Amino acid sequence: MTSIGRNEACQFGEPLELILEQRFGAGLAGLKVVRGSVLAAALRCGFDEAGARDVALAVDEACKNIVVHAYRGEIAGDIVLSIYRCRGGIVLHLRDFAPAVDPTRIGPRELDDLRPGKRGTHFIRAIMDSAEFLPPPDGRGNLLQLVKRLE
């Protein structure tokens, strides 16, 4: 499902314009498509190529966490990506329908720890200005909000 153009809530004290809503199965095939969608949307929101690629990487890592940890690698549900534009930057919502996660148990490995893995959450935090779980509208699943301001 894709819809364009609805006005939504506010961020940075500004109205948000929904520019893309995309629903996809929580599997590997969807990730590359999402990267392309986010890259195009971030460019449309005013980010340069490098900045847009950063945002796409952060969203990709967040989607991977949903696929691997929330849905535990099974194509058991969907992810809904909503992308909002505002004058100050870009706001992205990732909604899944997996069991609720405990945000206090999500964290990156210390970067000095050179064991492989667990760097995706660090990428999200390093790239985005904020990453927080919001209450999902109907109480089901998880809703992650990612915000990146234009420099």
Added chain:
Amino acid sequence: MTDDVTENDGELIIQLVGDVDLEHCAAVRGLLLDGVSHGKDLLVDMSQVTYLDSSGIASLLEALQLANKNGTAVKLFAASAQVMRVFELARLDRVFSIHSDLSAAIATES
């Protein structure tokens, strides 16, 4: 993605092609660990890598650690700015031996 392995004067050159991401990291991991298991230095050509994520980084890191354990080296070369950005975000740009091109990688002591 189609990767390629060649041998050069006792070193293995592995060219990674395409997206090194969650979908392909198992294949990349297998290729790299197989290369390390030969007891030779690995020179990894990153010039055709179009995307790198944390899964790909993990595969490279695992190969590096196994090589360190075996007393061999893993050297990367010809990474694009986009790929270098991921190493920098992971703060691994100084952990890996990363070079501008193949000759620079060969010229660097293990």
